[in-house]
Amino acid sequence: MPIKPIRAAVIGCGAISDAYLSNLTQRFVGIKAVACADLDEEKARTQAERYGITARTSADVLSDPDIDMIINLTPPAAHYSVIKQALLHDKHVFSEKMIAVTLEEGRELVRLADERGLRLGVAPDMFLTGGIQTSRYIVERGLIGEIQSANVTVNRNLDVFGDILPFLEQPGGSMPFDYGCYHMTALASIMGPARRVSAFTRIHSPERTRLRVTSPLFGQTVTHTEPDVVTAVVEYASGALATVNFTGCSNVDEEPILDIYGSAGILRMGDPNVAGSSVRLKKPSQPEVTFPFTHGFLNESRGVGAAEIAWSMKAGRPHRASKEMGFHVFELIHGMMISAAESRPYEMTSTFTVPEPLPEGYIDRGFWGPTEESALI
Numbered sequence: 001m002p003i004k005p006i007r008a009a010v011i012g013c014g015a016i017s018d019a020y021l022s023n024l025t026q027r028f029v030g031i032k033a034v035a036c037a038d039l040d041e042e043k044a045r046t047q048a049e050r051y052g053i054t055a056r057t058s059a060d061v062l063s064d065p066d067i068d069m070i071i072n073l074t075p076p077a078a079h080y081s082v083i084k085q086a087l088l089h090d091k092h093v094f095s096e097k098m099i100a101v102t103l104e105e106g107r108e109l110v111r112l113a114d115e116r117g118l119r120l121g122v123a124p125d126m127f128l129t130g131g132i133q134t135s136r137y138i139v140e141r142g143l144i145g146e147i148q149s150a151n152v153t154v155n156r157n158l159d160v161f162g163d164i165l166p167f168l169e170q171p172g173g174s175m176p177f178d179y180g181c182y183h184m185t186a187l188a189s190i191m192g193p194a195r196r197v198s199a200f201t202r203i204h205s206p207e208r209t210r211l212r213v214t215s216p217l218f219g220q221t222v223t224h225t226e227p228d229v230v231t232a233v234v235e236y237a238s239g240a241l242a243t244v245n246f247t248g249c250s251n252v253d254e255e256p257i258l259d260i261y262g263s264a265g266i267l268r269m270g271d272p273n274v275a276g277s278s279v280r281l282k283k284p285s286q287p288e289v290t291f292p293f294t295h296g297f298l299n300e301s302r303g304v305g306a307a308e309i310a311w312s313m314k315a316g317r318p319h320r321a322s323k324e325m326g327f328h329v330f331e332l333i334h335g336m337m338i339s340a341a342e343s344r345p346y347e348m349t350s351t352f353t354v355p356e357p358l359p360e361g362y363i364d365r366g367f368w369g370p371t372e373e374s375a376l377i
């Protein structure tokens, strides 16, 4: 039976739009990007030509009854207004991370989507990819026993990244929100909701001059207002604990650690920002082994969260990259900032239902294998 795809329009045709547009025009069957828009019309035209879709204005796609879903790929400062406008125009939305900049904006968007009965999903959708789903498989089959604690360490050099994507130095785009969210979302999808968090933070080099001579921003002085060195302890509702270390002023090459310690083993989840990152398991007194992937989406799979929403709409079930989980992780990272600013533990106000794992075995093996997308049905 031919499948009628959900028709999507991308708003924001910048750096990450290639990954989305290539997957949403060529890879998935349940959703198809048919149009794109950007404040910079030239960028929209370029991407439209490259992916064989139509370049339009945001207002135009929002008022088109044939567009079912908006894929929001704008910088964080625009997320609130783009998502809100899309919901007010009765569009379902999948948005890049994070849901908004302030907690109040995020809460309002969650409420608005509920009031209007619309789907709202938020990135990172990487927790649906092979490494993290395989990690979950390991945990749920009891291979590490009962989860006791986790260790997150994330490094990046904002002095380099900020020159390329200036929103990374602005509220909502700082390192804990932009990058730490991958690790905290991966943990959330396995360890469930957090109860409270305590943190210390600092801002590295509050004033810095951009030194990349090829950048149009060369020579400008930028003031860092956002904490980007963060050490936190999270207590999960399950009783498990996590230590978190985000360092935005270190090596430019990222060396993330995402380990879960259980009563019967240690799980090393690899890089939650890289879909095919290997998963390692260490059992007591045994050498560490690389675990075979049990799930597909082992390459650049951004857009899988939106595709999963499309299939969940057809099936009439909740989608996995939920606004509730997205908001909870957003609140947790804000909670780190609030805890540090007010010298007290921050008690979480939100919670979420842990999304169902994807079924195992849908690993792309070419013509004879099952299709990866069948895991989303």
Ligand SMILES: NC(=O)c1ccc[n+]([C@@H]2O[C@H](COP(=O)([O-])OP(=O)(O)OC[C@H]3O[C@@H](n4cnc5c(N)ncnc54)[C@H](O)[C@@H]3O)[C@@H](O)[C@H]2O)c1
Pocket (backbone or CB within 6 Å): 011, 012, 013, 014, 015, 016, 017, 037, 038, 039, 040, 043, 058, 073, 074, 075, 076, 078, 082, 096, 097, 098, 165, 178
């Ligand atoms: N760059 C990456 O590697 C990467 C990876 C994963 C996720 N993301 C996320 O994707 C989003 C976009 O990131 P990016 O790197 O592509 O940014 P970018 O700055 O390269 O592109 C953003 C685009 O959005 C457009 N835009 C801004 N406000 C708009 C509005 N109100 N209406 C229409 N268009 C608007 C800009 O003109 C620009 O072309 C961010 O939320 C980011 O966190 C980026």
